[in-house]
Amino acid sequence: MTTKAANMRRLRIRRHARVRDKVVGTAERPRLAVSRSRRHISAQVIDDSSARTLVAASSVEADLRRSLGQGGGGNVTGAQAVGKLLAERAKAAGIGRVVFDRGGFAYHGRVAALADAAREEGLEF
8 A cells, every 4th residue: 555645756756757758958958857855955957968967956055055044945935045046057057048847846836936036037948
């Protein structure tokens, strides 16, 4: 018998597989992949043609953890900080346009906050 958490994870992985069939990152327009857990959120800009991570940001990073305080990356404020940092790093690397990959997560809450913060910093998707 499976637990509710195991079933939810299995369903999220199935959703992510459907999304990944359609969303592919190229050198001109890499994929912005979001991953979240209960405590943290992370995002990567990936070029799937060369299978390389170009830029990454996470709430686990020491400088973000200090600035976020006790709540860490497990809230909307943390997700906004990660989105802003990721967009700044992408701009510095010469990346202006990306394809958004929500990773099977609902586009709501922390995932939407990260995306909105990245858009506000000038990343197009």
